[in-house]
C-alpha cells in the first residue's frame with residue numbers, strides 16, 4: 105500500500121524548503137519601491153488573466169448558444185431564386201434592412217437594363233429581320249455563338265449614318281440603319297454597362313460566368329454606396345464566412361448604418377449611378393422604341409433572342425425606372441438579378457411560438473464553379489430549401505450549354521438527397537418560377553421539344569408541374585436511406601404575398617423538426 109503524507113499548505117512551503125515556494129518568494133533584499141512595483145505587476149497580471157477567463161467563458165457560452173441556432177441552407181442551381189427567397193425572408197424578418205439597401209439596388213437595376221439592350225442590338229445585327237423558320241434548341245447559346253464568330257463590334261460609340269439621316273428617329277429608317285442609329289443613340293448606356301459591372305463585382309472576374317454575368321460577394325451594397333469593401337454591413341467571421349446581420353447589433357454596430365447614410369451623397373459610386381440615371385432618362389424614348397420594335401418581337405417569338413425574366417420586367421417598366429429621382433420599389437428589388445459568389449450568411453432573430461431562436465440563412469452561389477463553397481456548411485445544417493426553377497425546361501446552363509437546366513437541377517437534387525453530411529437535415533423543395541412556367545406555356549412553348557421523355561402529354565400547367573414534381577419526388581425516394589420526409593411547395597419567389605405564407609409554413613415545420621431533434625439529444 106502506498107502511503108502519502110498530507111501536502112504542505114501554501115503558507116508552510118517556504119519554511120519546509122519547497123523549491124517552488126522559494127522561487128516565488130520575494131528576495132530578502134527587496135526595497136519598499138521594488139515591493140510596490142512587484143505588487144502592481146502582480147495585480148496587472150491577475151487582471152489580464154481574469155479578462156482572458158471572462159472571454160473564454162463568453163466564447164463557451166456563445167458556442168453553446170450557437171449550437172442551438174437554426175442553420176438553413178438555400179441550395180439550387182444559378183438563377184433558381186435563392187437570393188430572391190433570401191430577400192423575402194429579409195422582408196418578413198428584417199424589413200428595415202431592405203430599406204437601408206434600397207438605393208444601392210439602382211446600380212444592379214441599371215445594369216439589368218444596359219445588358220439586355222446590348223444583347224438585343226447584337227441579336228438584331230446577327231439575325232436582322234430574317235424570316236427564316238430555323239428553330240434552334242437554344243436561341244441564346246446559338247445567338248452568342250454566331251455573334252462571337254461574326255466579330256461584330258459591340259457598343260460602338262461611332263456610327264456611319266449619313267448626316268441627313270441623323271435627325272430621323274430610328275423607326276423611320278431601314279432595320280440595318282435603325283440598329284446603327286440605336287447603337288449611336290444608346291452609346292453612352294452601352295459604355296456604362298461595363299463600368300456598372302466593374303463597380304458591382306469590385307473588379308472580381310469569375311471565369312465561366314456565361315453571358316458576361318456579374319458575380320458579387322455579399323457586402324456589395326456597402327461598396328456601391330461608397331464604402332470600402334468589408335465595412336458597413338459586412339463582417340467576416342473566424343470561419344471566413346461572409347455575413348449580413350439582421351436585427352441583432354452585436355457585430356453590426358448601428359454606427360455603421362448611420363455612416364452608410366451620411367456618406368452616401370459624396371461617393372464616386374453615387375456619381376456613377378447619377379450619371380447612368382441621367383443617361384437613362386435622356387434615352388428612355390429610344391429604349392422604348394427599341395423594345396417595341398416588331399423585329400425584336402419577331403426574334404423573341406422565333407426564340408432567336410431569349411431574354412431572362414428580369415430583363416423583360418425592367419424593360420416593361422422602363423418609363424418608371426428611368427424617371428428622375430427613381431427609387432427602387434420592393435418589387436423591383438425582388439426582380440433585380442445579380443449572381444451570388446461564395447456563400448452569404450444572413451442572420452435573423454425570430455420569435456417562434458414564444459421562443460427566441462437565431463436563424464442563419466446561407467445563400468450560396470449556384471453556378472457550377474461555385475458549388476464547392478457549399479460543403480463547409482453541410483455538417484451543421486438544420487434544414488435545406490432546395491430551389492428548382494421549373495420554368496427552365498427550355499434553357500441550358502451558362503456553364504455548360506449542352507446541359508438542360510431541369511436535368512442539372514435533378515442531378516444536383518440527387519447529390520443533395522444522398523449526401524451523408526446532410527442526411528439529418530430537414531428537406532424542403534421549392535418548385536420555383538411557376539409564374540414564368542405559366543407564361544411560357546401560354547406563349548405556346550412546347551415542353552416535349554426540350555424534354556423528349558415528356559412525350560405527348562398535355563402542354564398545360566398542371567400536367568407539366570405534376571410531371572416535374574414526380575421526377576423530383578422519385579429522385580428523393582431513391583436516395584432516402586433515412587426515410588426523411590420531403591416537403592414540396594410550388595412557388596413564385598417574386599410573389600411576396602404568397603411567399604410570406606409559404607415561408608411561415610416552412611419556418612414552422614423546420615422549427616417542429618428542430619424541437620423534436622433537440623428533445624432527442
Ligand SMILES: Nc1nc2c(ncn2[C@@H]2O[C@H](COP(=O)(O)OP(=O)(O)OP(=O)(O)O)[C@@H](O)[C@H]2O)c(=O)[nH]1
Nearest residue numbers: 183184185186187188414439441444470537596597
Ligand atoms: N418571375 C420570377 N422571377 C424569379 C423567380 N424567382 C427568381 N426570379 C428572378 O430570377 C432571377 C434570379 O434569381 P436569384 O434569386 O438571383 O437566383 P440565385 O439562385 O440566387 O442565383 P445565383 O446567385 O446565381 O446562384 C432574379 O432576377 C429573380 O428576380 C420567380 O419565381 N418568378
Ligand SMILES: [Mg+2]
Nearest residue numbers: 186187443444
Ligand atoms: Mg444568388
